[in-house]
Amino acid sequence: MNRNNCLVVFSGGQDSTTCLFWAKKNFEKVFAICFDYGQKHVAEIEQAKKIAESADVPLRIMQIPFINQLSHNSLTDFSMTMDTEKPINALPNTFVAGRNLFFISIAAVYAREIDVKNIVTGVSQTDFSGYPDCRDSFIRSLNVTLNLAMDEEFVIHTPLMWLDKAQTWQLADTLGVLEIVRNQSLTCYNGIVGDGCGHCPACKLRKAGLEKYLLELKIKN
Ligand code: ZN
Numbered sequence: 001m002n003r004n005n006c007l008v009v010f011s012g013g014q015d016s017t018t019c020l021f022w023a024k025k026n027f028e029k030v031f032a033i034c035f036d037y038g039q040k041h042v043a044e045i046e047q048a049k050k051i052a053e054s055a056d057v058p059l060r061i062m063q064i065p066f067i068n069q070l071s072h073n074s075l076t077d078f079s080m081t082m083d084t085e086k087p088i089n090a091l092p093n094t095f096v097a098g099r100n101l102f103f104i105s106i107a108a109v110y111a112r113e114i115d116v117k118n119i120v121t122g123v124s125q126t127d128f129s130g131y132p133d134c135r136d137s138f139i140r141s142l143n144v145t146l147n148l149a150m151d152e153e154f155v156i157h158t159p160l161m162w163l164d165k166a167q168t169w170q171l172a173d174t175l176g177v178l179e180i181v182r183n184q185s186l187t188c189y190n191g192i193v194g195d196g197c198g199h200c201p202a203c204k205l206r207k208a209g210l211e212k213y214l215l216e217l218k219i220k221n
Pocket residue numbers: 187188189190191192196197198199200201202203204
């Protein structure tokens with residue numbers, strides 16, 4: 001297995017775009033995999049294609065419509081209104097049960113096919129939503145499971161695990177790609193590239209993080 005190659009689980013959003021460039025800095029050869037699971041903001045796949053192409057990263061797009069048939073959530077159900085805040089003692093309805101379990105497992109099978117050992121994902125435990133499949137304990141557990149399942153030595157890298165949104169912007173800046181991430185990634189639930197619609201939960205979170213980072217930068221200089 002080539003230890004200098006990696007596969008990035010890539011969606012074209014802020015976090016995974018930052019991870020894509022983090023991977024380019026840390027590995028000789030970078031591959032990416034993107035999942036089409038019937039999400040509302042399908043424009044993000046188009047954006048993922050553009051970013052991967054301009055970054056010279058081969059991108060594999062996998063159709064996994066079964067997620068949509070299994071999980072009832074506001075990212076794929078067009079009739080549901082998205083939770084804008086985390087409900088008390090519950091997960092927001094933007095939670096897609098099993099999503100990262102499937103994404104990373106499928107990514108590992110693909111990584112094995114292309115002789116790649118390192119898998120990079122932009123999950124973050126500090127994410128406000130509190131998704132259980134973004135936690136460090138889950139990723140470590142899945143890493144062990146995947147190695148046992150395929151008798152492999154995969155290493156799952158999570159460069160954003162302990163970063164908040166402002167620190168993720170800082171990482172993009174350190175990597176010299178702040179403008180690329182800001183202008184080309186798509187996080188907005190209304191499918192608007194870059195700074196987005198400005199009022200959906202994803203835009204608010206992204207904007208607050210960017211403003212915090214730019215303010216810190218201003219104070220420092
Ligand atoms: Zn938005």
